[in-house]
Amino acid sequence: MQPSDSNNPLPPTTPPVASSFAAPAPTGKKILCIEDEHFISELYARALTRSGYDVTVEVDGLRGLKLAQTNQFDIILLDLMIPTMTGTEVLRRLRNAAETPKLKAKIIITTNLEQREDVRAAIEHQADGYIVKAEITPHELVDFLNKLT
Amino acid sequence: MDNLQRYVSQFRGRVVLLLLANNIIILADWWLADVVFRLVGWWLLLALVAIPLLSLTILPWISTRYLTQPTKLLWQAILHIAPDAANVPAPNLQKSNLGRDLITNLVAHVYQLANISDNIEQFSNSKPAKRNLANEFVANSLPLPLVVLAADQTICFSNEALQHYIGRAKDDLLGQSMYSVMDMSFTNEQTFDAWLAHAKANTVTAAQTWERVRLILPDSKKTLLFDLAAYYNRNNPDGFETMLVLFDHTKQYSQDEQAMSFLALAVHELRTPLTLLRGYVEAFEEELGGSLDAEQTDFMHKMNAAAQQLAAFVNNILNVARVEDDQLVLKLHEEQWPEVVRDAVADIALRAKVRGIDISVEFADNLPSVGVDRVSIDEVIINLIDNAIKYSGDSKHISVKAYLTQDNMVETTVTDTGVGIPENNVGNLFEKFYRDHHNRAQIGGTGLGLYLSKAIITAHGGHIWVRSKLGEGSTFGFTVQPYVRLAEEQKTGDNKDIVRSAHGWIKNHSMYRR
Numbered sequence: 124m125q126p127s128d129s130n131n132p133l134p135p136t137t138p139p140v141a142s143s144f145a146a147p148a149p150t151g152k153k154i155l156c157i158e159d160e161h162f163i164s165e166l167y168a169r170a171l172t173r174s175g176y177d178v179t180v181e182v183d184g185l186r187g188l189k190l191a192q193t194n195q196f197d198i199i200l201l202d203l204m205i206p207t208m209t210g211t212e213v214l215r216r217l218r219n220a221a222e223t224p225k226l227k228a229k230i231i232i233t234t235n236l237e238q239r240e241d242v243r244a245a246i247e248h249q250a251d252g253y254i255v256k257a258e259i260t261p262h263e264l265v266d267f268l269n270k271l272t
Numbered sequence: 273m274d275n276l277q278r279y280v281s282q283f284r285g286r287v288v289l290l291l292l293a294n295n296i297i298i299l300a301d302w303w304l305a306d307v308v309f310r311l312v313g314w315w316l317l318l319a320l321v322a323i324p325l326l327s328l329t330i331l332p333w334i335s336t337r338y339l340t341q342p343t344k345l346l347w348q349a350i351l352h353i354a355p356d357a358a359n360v361p362a363p364n365l366q367k368s369n370l371g372r373d374l375i376t377n378l379v380a381h382v383y384q385l386a387n388i389s390d391n392i393e394q395f396s397n398s399k400p401a402k403r404n405l406a407n408e409f410v411a412n413s414l415p416l417p418l419v420v421l422a423a424d425q426t427i428c429f430s431n432e433a434l435q436h437y438i439g440r441a442k443d444d445l446l447g448q449s450m451y452s453v454m455d456m457s458f459t460n461e462q463t464f465d466a467w468l469a470h471a472k473a474n475t476v477t478a479a480q481t482w483e484r485v486r487l488i489l490p491d492s493k494k495t496l497l498f499d500l501a502a503y504y505n506r507n508n509p510d511g512f513e514t515m516l517v518l519f520d521h522t523k524q525y526s527q528d529e530q531a532m533s534f535l536a537l538a539v540h541e542l543r544t545p546l547t548l549l550r551g552y553v554e555a556f557e558e559e560l561g562g563s564l565d566a567e568q569t570d571f572m573h574k575m576n577a578a579a580q581q582l583a584a585f586v587n588n589i590l591n592v593a594r595v596e597d598d599q600l601v602l603k604l605h606e607e608q609w610p611e612v613v614r615d616a617v618a619d620i621a622l623r624a625k626v627r628g629i630d631i632s633v634e635f636a637d638n639l640p641s642v643g644v645d646r647v648s649i650d651e652v653i654i655n656l657i658d659n660a661i662k663y664s665g666d667s668k669h670i671s672v673k674a675y676l677t678q679d680n681m682v683e684t685t686v687t688d689t690g691v692g693i694p695e696n697n698v699g700n701l702f703e704k705f706y707r708d709h710h711n712r713a714q715i716g717g718t719g720l721g722l723y724l725s726k727a728i729i730t731a732h733g734g735h736i737w738v739r740s741k742l743g744e745g746s747t748f749g750f751t752v753q754p755y756v757r758l759a760e761e762q763k764t765g766d767n768k769d770i771v772r773s774a775h776g777w778i779k780n781h782s783m784y785r786r
Contacts, residue, residue: 160544166551204540212486215457221465235543237590238536247460257543257583260554 152197153177154268157187157213158233159205163256167200167233170261174269184208188216196228198268201250203234203241210234211244218248229271233264279371283339286370290335297327341368342375349379353409417518422511425450425468429512437496437518438489456500457486464502468514471504478504484525485518497525535593542586549579570626577623584654588720591651595727602645602731606755609642609674609682610635616653617672624661629668631657636675642682643758648728655721656686656748665690667745681734681751689745693738701738702726725750733758 154171158164159182168178179196181187185207191199199217203210214230217223231252232245245253251271254264305320345368351360365376407429411418417434419427430445438454445453456464464482471478480502487496499519506513553576557564564572610633617631624631653672660670667689674684693701702722722736729736729750740746 160548162548163544163551166548166555169555212457215459235540235547236536237539255543256547257550257586260550262554262558 151175151177153195154179154198154200155187155191155194155196155228156180156200157184157191157205157210158182158200158202160202166261167264170265171268174265176265176268182206184210184213188213191217191226191228192223195225198271199228199230200233201230203232203236211241211248214245214248214250231268231271275371275374275377279342279374282370286335286339290331294327294331298324338370342371345375346378346382349382353383414517417520419445419450419454419516419518420512421450421514421516423513425514427453434518437520438487439492454487455490457488458482459484464500464516467502468504472506475504476506484521495522495526496520497522535589539586539590543583546579546583546586550576550583553579573622574626577626580619581623581658584651584658585720587651588655588724591648591728592720592724595724602648602728604643604645604732604758606641607644607646609639609684609752612642612644612646612649613653613672613674613684616650617657619650620654620657620661623658624670627661627664629661629664629670631670631672634671634673638676639674639682640676640754640756642752643755644732644752645728649732649752652725652728652750653684653686655725656750659721659748660686660688660690660746663690663692663746664688677751680754680757682754683749683751685747685749687745687747692742692744692746693740694742695740698738698740702736722748 152175154176156164156167156171156178158167158180161182164180164182168180171178176198179190179194181190182205184205187201187205188208191213201210201213205213210232214232217226217228217230229251230249231254232250233254233256234241235256237255242253252267254267259267301320301323308320345363345365348360348363352362363375363379365372365379368375411429411431412433414431415433417437418429418431419434420429422428427445427448427450430442432442435442435445440453458464459482462482464480464485467478467480471480482500482502485498485500487498488494489496498521501517501519503515504513505515553572557572557576560568613635614633617633621631657670657672664670669689671687672684673687674682677683702725726736729752733753734751736748736750738746738748
């Protein structure tokens with residue numbers, strides 16, 4: 124018997140077929156992707172844009188923070204190892220009401236770090252999700268974000 | 273130096289005068305004694321002998337008092353500003369008869385050295401001035417950065433160590449709002465602001481300390497890391513309401529921040545290209561999906577499966593390190609076992625498929641819900657199936673079964689009909705890096721999977737085992753506890769979310785991943 128993946132929210136067994144990308148869901152949601160690995164942000168931006176998201180990419184922690192403080196995003200994808208300011212520090216500052224008073228965005232940590240301290244810090248500062256990038260494909264990320272709201 | 277010369281010649285003049293006076297008194301006395309002796313007789317002579325003795329006592333007394341007066345005034349000035357001396361008043365320089373210029377000058381120097389005043393005329397004898405002086409003296413001697421805030425959180429004092437630490441001048445800081453000068457970041461919500469607001473609302477005095485406070489200097493962009501101690505006193509008479517002392521740990525804390533274990537770094541570096549590999553394979557399929565023939569599609573799946581396998585391996589390395597580092601905290605939730613197993617099987621199905629192996633799954637009807645940490649139990653199932661795939665030989669079938677044992681545990685078996693394991697090696701299988709010699713040449717692997725699986729199952733309160741016969745295949749089995757039993761075990765606390773500490777830590781938060 125081939126296993127059924129009907130229960131699996133992110134079916135990795137069935138590679139996405141081209142048709143599933145043909146008509147993007149018209150979400151129009153704004154995503155800020157703070158990620159310094161160019162190829163990764165390129166892949167994410169491609170998959171997300173095709174699914175109807177409005178994607179902004181920023182490679183630098185401090186600039187990403189400023190961007191998130193001056194613009195309203197629906198979702199922020201935040202890498203932890205980024206230049207100028209760590210992702211954890213960006214998260215902390217975004218969650219600090221005094222510094223970032225009107226943050227509406229959901230913050231998803233997207234990283235390949237998985238030290239206990241990293242996960243614990245993300246939980247402490249109320250990240251809305253913690254994703255290990257190597258464990259999901261861009262399409263699976265889109266599925267995950269679609270389910271967020 | 274003119275003052276000094278004048279003082280020396282004055283001093284010399286006074287000494288000459290004194291000696292002269294003494295000599296005159298003695299000579300006059302002898303002369304008088306001679307006259308009186310002839311006229312009166314012995315008895316009065318005795319009185320006259322006393323006169324020089326008296327002059328020897330009185331004159332030195334007067335002269336000492338007079339000549340040491342400058343020293344006294346100078347001494348008094350120093351004691352007056354010394355922080356630990358009791359209430360010594362300021363010297364009255366008008367009283368000085370000898371060397372007034374010199375003393376006035378010297379006392380002015382002393383006061384300038386102590387930073388009181390450029391002009392001695394400005395110096396008053398009042399008490400607050402003296403206390404401020406002592407405060408400042410102490411504060412500037414303190415080798416720790418110190419800043420004092422008034423009630424409106426403006427800086428009313430900073431010591432030299434602070435000025436040096438944040439690279440700002442004293443006048444530049446005075447009267448500034450603390451937030452414009454020192455925008456500190458704290459590790460959690462218990463910030464200085466929150467504490468101060470609470471202290472102002474509720475108490476007269478309060479003290480608090482913080483660790484790992486961060487301050488980014490706006491000018492140099494330098495980051496300072498320090499521990500902070502603060503003291504609040506609403507009734508401070510000088511309006512010095514809040515005092516902050518900084519203990520610098522910039523070097524140590526920034527080292528800690530950079531110190532990432534070699535393993536974490538290696539895992540991170542392995543995962544980045546892996547992320548890309550999986551992403552681009554997916555993008556390829558998406559672009560070419562329709563135009564690929566069966567073989568090309570198969571290649572694509574194999575590529576994808578290989579990337580998944582590597583990702584799983586990286587997870588194994590990380591988790592083994594956690595087990596050995598004693599960092600395992602499982603969060604056991606109530607789960608429906610068939611659902612858990614089916615999801616895990618789906619995760620590995622592509623890897624089986626590219627090797628032409630199919631997996632059957634079978635569940636007994638009477639399975640109760642189980643208490644498991646979903647993510648780590650997934651890894652056990654995947655490791656066992658992955659093993660079965662590797663050792664399946666020519667057999668193309670793997671069977672997964674779950675049922676209730678006699679002692680009411682939920683047992684799951686993974687059976688292949690592949691190469692099997694010699695009986696004498698079975699006992700070693702769950703040791704780290706152990707691989708069956710018999711198969712080592714043909715089959716790759718690290719021997720981490722079973723070691724890790726055993727650690728996870730043990731932490732779940734279960735048991736893992738193997739039955740195998742060379743040439744006939746192997747069955748690996750493990751048990752997990754029904755949720756009801758777990759909940760009974762841990763009557764205290766929140767049963768929906770049982771935390772089990774064992775040896776290691778596995779990603780365990782509900783928000784984690786899916």
